[in-house]
Amino acid sequence: MLSLTDCLDFIDLDRDTIDIIAAHQHLSTVLATELGNQLIASRHGLLVLHDMHRDLLERAAHRGDLPREQELRATYTRFCRKYPMPRGLL
Known part of the structure; x- marks a missing residue:
């Protein structure tokens, strides 16, 4: 059985x-x-990951949660x- 650490060692995300x-x-x-792991395998997946990051950033800013936003x-x-950011997909 693989642990979470083992899984993280196999992919290229921190x-x-x-x-x-997850959030x-x-x-x-x-x-x-x-x-x-699936998302970093394609240009479209990378765009989705960028959107997830920006969406959570926007939510933190909207709540006024400066430490989380930073x-x-x-x-x-x-x-x-x-x-x-992948080019040519927009």
């Missing part, structure tokens, strides 16, 4: 991004890990460095 997926989609961490912004900045 734990913060997995947490974004946005209301999934367990294990299911979010599998979904993240945390999400830092996570999204790291994600964008590794996975820039």
